[in-house]
Amino acid sequence: MKVDIEQLNKSFGTVVAVHDLNLDIRAGEFVAFLGPSGCGKTTTLLMIAGIYKPTGGVIRFGERVVNTVQPRDRNIGMVFQSYALYPHMSVFENIAYPLKLKGVSKDEQRVRVQRSADVMGIGDLLHRRPGQLSGGQQQRVALGRALVKEPDVLLFDEPLSNLDARLRLTMRGEIKALQKRLGITSIYVTHDQVEALTMADRIAVMNEGLLEAYDTPDDLYDHPKTLFIASFVGNPPMNILPIQAALEGDAVILQNDALRLPVRSERALKAAQQHGDLLMGVRPEDVTLSADGALCGEVFVVEPLGREDMIDVRIGQHRLAALVTTEKRIRAGNRVRLDINADKLQFFDPASKRSILWT
Amino acid sequence: MNVDETLSAPLADLSPTTVVPPPWLKMLIQIARNCLVVTVILALLALVFGSILRPALEAVNVNEELTALLSWLLIAAIPPALYLTVGFTARTLRNAHPARALVVALLAATLVYGATLLWNAAFPAAQAAQGQPSLEMTFAQADSGVVIESIVAGSAAEQAGLRVGDVITAIRRESIDLAALQSRIEEEPLGTPFRLRVQRDGEEFQVTVNSIASATGAGNAALSRAAAGRAVALVVTAVGLLVPFNWLPYLLLGVTLLPLLLGYTWLIVATFSQETHGLLPVDSTGSLGGLTLSNWDFLTEVSRRGSVWTYTLNSFAIAVIMTAALLVLCSMAAYALSRMEFRGRRLFLSFTLILHGFPAVTLLIPIYLVLLNLGALPIIGEYIGFNTLGGIALVEIAFGMPFGVWLMKGFFDNISWDMERSALIDGANRWRTFWEIILPQIRPGLFALGIFSFVGGWNTYLIPATFSTGTRIANLPVYIQQLLGETNPINWNEIAAIGLFQMIPILILFVFAQEYLLNIYSGGSKGSS
Numbered sequence: 001m002k003v004d005i006e007q008l009n010k011s012f013g014t015v016v017a018v019h020d021l022n023l024d025i026r027a028g029e030f031v032a033f034l035g036p037s038g039c040g041k042t043t044t045l046l047m048i049a050g051i052y053k054p055t056g057g058v059i060r061f062g063e064r065v066v067n068t069v070q071p072r073d074r075n076i077g078m079v080f081q082s083y084a085l086y087p088h089m090s091v092f093e094n095i096a097y098p099l100k101l102k103g104v105s106k107d108e109q110r111v112r113v114q115r116s117a118d119v120m121g122i123g124d125l126l127h128r129r130p131g132q133l134s135g136g137q138q139q140r141v142a143l144g145r146a147l148v149k150e151p152d153v154l155l156f157d158e159p160l161s162n163l164d165a166r167l168r169l170t171m172r173g174e175i176k177a178l179q180k181r182l183g184i185t186s187i188y189v190t191h192d193q194v195e196a197l198t199m200a201d202r203i204a205v206m207n208e209g210l211l212e213a214y215d216t217p218d219d220l221y222d223h224p225k226t227l228f229i230a231s232f233v234g235n236p237p238m239n240i241l242p243i244q245a246a247l248e249g250d251a252v253i254l255q256n257d258a259l260r261l262p263v264r265s266e267r268a269l270k271a272a273q274q275h276g277d278l279l280m281g282v283r284p285e286d287v288t289l290s291a292d293g294a295l296c297g298e299v300f301v302v303e304p305l306g307r308e309d310m311i312d313v314r315i316g317q318h319r320l321a322a323l324v325t326t327e328k329r330i331r332a333g334n335r336v337r338l339d340i341n342a343d344k345l346q347f348f349d350p351a352s353k354r355s356i357l358w359t
Numbered sequence: 360m361n362v363d364e365t366l367s368a369p370l371a372d373l374s375p376t377t378v379v380p381p382p383w384l385k386m387l388i389q390i391a392r393n394c395l396v397v398t399v400i401l402a403l404l405a406l407v408f409g410s411i412l413r414p415a416l417e418a419v420n421v422n423e424e425l426t427a428l429l430s431w432l433l434i435a436a437i438p439p440a441l442y443l444t445v446g447f448t449a450r451t452l453r454n455a456h457p458a459r460a461l462v463v464a465l466l467a468a469t470l471v472y473g474a475t476l477l478w479n480a481a482f483p484a485a486q487a488a489q490g491q492p493s494l495e496m497t498f499a500q501a502d503s504g505v506v507i508e509s510i511v512a513g514s515a516a517e518q519a520g521l522r523v524g525d526v527i528t529a530i531r532r533e534s535i536d537l538a539a540l541q542s543r544i545e546e547e548p549l550g551t552p553f554r555l556r557v558q559r560d561g562e563e564f565q566v567t568v569n570s571i572a573s574a575t576g577a578g579n580a581a582l583s584r585a586a587a588g589r590a591v592a593l594v595v596t597a598v599g600l601l602v603p604f605n606w607l608p609y610l611l612l613g614v615t616l617l618p619l620l621l622g623y624t625w626l627i628v629a630t631f632s633q634e635t636h637g638l639l640p641v642d643s644t645g646s647l648g649g650l651t652l653s654n655w656d657f658l659t660e661v662s663r664r665g666s667v668w669t670y671t672l673n674s675f676a677i678a679v680i681m682t683a684a685l686l687v688l689c690s691m692a693a694y695a696l697s698r699m700e701f702r703g704r705r706l707f708l709s710f711t712l713i714l715h716g717f718p719a720v721t722l723l724i725p726i727y728l729v730l731l732n733l734g735a736l737p738i739i740g741e742y743i744g745f746n747t748l749g750g751i752a753l754v755e756i757a758f759g760m761p762f763g764v765w766l767m768k769g770f771f772d773n774i775s776w777d778m779e780r781s782a783l784i785d786g787a788n789r790w791r792t793f794w795e796i797i798l799p800q801i802r803p804g805l806f807a808l809g810i811f812s813f814v815g816g817w818n819t820y821l822i823p824a825t826f827s828t829g830t831r832i833a834n835l836p837v838y839i840q841q842l843l844g845e846t847n848p849i850n851w852n853e854i855a856a857i858g859l860f861q862m863i864p865i866l867i868l869f870v871f872a873q874e875y876l877l878n879i880y881s882g883g884s885k886g887s888s
């Protein structure tokens with residue numbers, strides 16, 4: 001079932017939660033809504049579920065406009081962050097509840113609940129109460145309940161936020177695999193970019209009620225169209241430095257009050273055609289230690305990340321984060337020379353905050 | 360280059376320059392502070408009772424001794440309280456350094472003792488008695504009166520002309536024996552003039568001697584009292600230091616509960632006895648015994664006022680109607696108030712809160728008019744008008760709603776929206792969600808409200824007493840009131856029995872439902888985990 005969203009708006013009194021949202025979700029696609037907390041992800045999801053009525057715009061399931069269709073008539077399944085299990089019912093009753101409401105016969109309920117529970121690996125917990133389960137098990141029950149009625153669309157609202165890091169990792173893989181296998185159109189709300197980047201076919205990045213970008217994870221990472229996406233996607237975040245670019249021979253000189261960096265790259269050439277101030281973006285993994293590097297600064301924070309150290313280097317009044325192997329044994333106070341991978345640079349117009357390289 | 364060095368260097372400068380007092384001194388300071396707090400609190404309380412409350416009460420011509428007694432007790436309690444405080448404070452040191460705790464406690468107790476001595480010396484008036492009043496003579500009983508056995512040399516008595524062998528026959532004109540004389544001397548304040556009638560060699564004359572604090576006797580008494588005080592101080596301090604005091608809350612609870620428990624005990628004893636003397640059952644002659652079941656005869660008797668079972672049934676009907684209606688109405692109203700956003704919601708909520716505090720008495724007359732009008736309605740008027748069970752229940756329900764709505768709203772507020780959304784997505788409609796998902800989770804709230812309503816309806820007096828006439832729809836409390844108002848002698852023991860009878864269902868309810876009632880205070884049902 002494909003889902004189309006056109007010019008969707010929602011306001012609560014004077015608060016505009018979602019503004020002119022346009023999205024097309026293909027049948028069987030896994031789409032993530034990614035954005036900081038309060039940007040309108042949940043509101044959008046609840047409009048798709050039919051809990052909130054849109055203030056304006058259209059939501060289509062297939063060719064059918066569902067704006068005024070009741071949640072129970074949309075054939076959707078939803079998994080909440082709080083699991084939202086019914087504490088007074090057993091696991092079996094929880095999963096069977098949607099079937100019971102549909103009027104499915106008792107025998108068929110048993111078969112389908114068992115099947116759904118087995119898929120989620122909770123087949124032997126059916127007689128328990130939700131209160132007797134761990135967080136991970138509760139989330140599986142919630143997922144089983146969402147799946148049991150074979151929904152056309154699956155909605156997830158930060159389903160893994162309440163789980164510990166390890167469990168989150170396994171559940172991430174399981175949900176992804178399950179979705180691929182069942183081919184159910186899924187919308188997955190999260191504020192965790194790693195979740196979005198690893199799970200989704202496409203990511204809708206939202207900010208303050210607006211859609212910032214709607215692209216595949218790779219495109220978002222390598223070709224960020226706006227400054228917001230560049231700095232929001234990726235962990236640790238991209239370095240952003242104010243800079244001016246000038247052509248000198250066949251090299252491009254990138255410079256500001258504290259640094260001067262000659263580079264040769266297609267991207268830099270494109271930037272040099274833009275006169276005036278620019279914002280240069282470079283990811284920490286594209287900054288390397290190099291004995292003859294053009295950048296020189298003092299390390300003032302070293303943050304061990306396990307395999308690598310993240311070092312924060314001060315160059316004049318600017319700061320540049322870099323990922324270096326722990327073997328280098330860099331310590332705070334050290335002076336280091338750095339080089340950057342010119343082929344991976346990003347450039348943005350400081351006024352419009354849009355990329356100069358990608359449109 | 361080496362970062363570790365630069366990091367560790369400043370640590371050396373952190374060595375303390377301020378002098379930390381040794382633990383025992385800190386403990387002493389702590390003790391002093393606690394003692395000061397205790398003293399101030401007790402003294403203030405004494406002041407309130409003795410100097411504020413008492414004059415105020417006297418100003419309105421209430422003659423009572425309790426406030427003066429309390430004030431005196433509070434003052435007298437200061438030294439023991441201080442010793443206890445010393446012991447208690449030193450306890451914190453007890454496990455780690457028992458010896459040190461003991462020494463500190465003894466030292467502090469000594470200091471406190473010294474302070475009280477100083478206090479008494481500086482303000483002798485504060486002491487109840489300062490030495491024994493004495494006439495500085497010793498006496499013996501003789502046939503003719505009290506013979507003076509010895510006189511302190513240079514005393515007032517000697518100067519007044521008394522001699523050994525004189526016989527005291529009377530004070531003023533009251534003739535007197537040895538015991539009476541001595542008790543008079545002790546009881547009268549210091550400096551009281553005693554006009555003694557004395558016989559010497561058949562001659563009779565009068566001598567006036569003032570009583571003074573006896574030097575030697577008072578000294579001895581003071582010494583022995585000081586020793587006793589010291590011993591008490593040590594014992595009390597040791598108690599504070601050593602005795603496990605985790606039962607103290609229970610002791611306090613027990614003491615404060617005592618009047619209530621005594622009241623219930625009397626109630627139960629009274630119902631099975633002809634008469635009571637204190638808590639003891641007595642028979643008509645006043646001797647112990649007289650246990651009887653006759654007070655319970657009302658259960659089977661049909662008196663001039665009808666059977667008690669009619670009243671019981673009425674009580675029951677009011678309670679049940681009220682409970683059922685309040686459960687349904689309050690939960691639905693509270694659900695709406697908790698979940699829906701509409702104009703005037705906040706206003707409505709604060710208004711109900713005010714209504715909850717509104718005294719019912721002030722509304723009796725308007726309600727009477729309402730009930731009269733309701734009674735005039737066709738068909739249903741017969742069941743909800745003035746002097747009908749339905750009417751009474753209706754008024755009770757109206758008065759019970761504000762509290763019920765607020766109580767239930769609290770429970771609804773605790774249920775996450777996600778649960779409800781989930782049910783809607785699973786395919787339930789609003790009504791079913793309310794009934795199958797939400798209500799089961801606030802079951803403790805429903806229980807609590809149900810029990811409160813039932814107890815309220817069962818015990819209600821004001822409304823049935825006002826809006827019913829005769830015995831047809833009166834309930835038990837009204838019945839008891841009618842018995843109390845009778846002109847012939849009131850059988851208190853029977854009334855106690857009816858009171859106990861009325862309490863039985865409530866007691867049963869509470870035994871089975873305490874857990875749910877406690878839930879109200881712990882704030883609703885425990886969720887899924």
Ligand SMILES: Nc1ncnc2c1ncn2[C@@H]1O[C@H](COP(=O)(O)OP(=O)(O)O)[C@@H](O)[C@H]1O
Nearest residue numbers: 012015016017036037038039040041042043044
């Ligand atoms: N029921 C509501 N009433 C009023 N404001 C709301 C409501 N739900 C959400 N909002 C507001 O809408 C904005 C978006 O909220 P939400 O969709 O929950 O963000 P998130 O992206 O964190 O899920 C927030 O500013 C929030 O305060």
Ligand SMILES: [Mg+2]
Nearest residue numbers: 038041042043
């Ligand atoms: Mg949210």
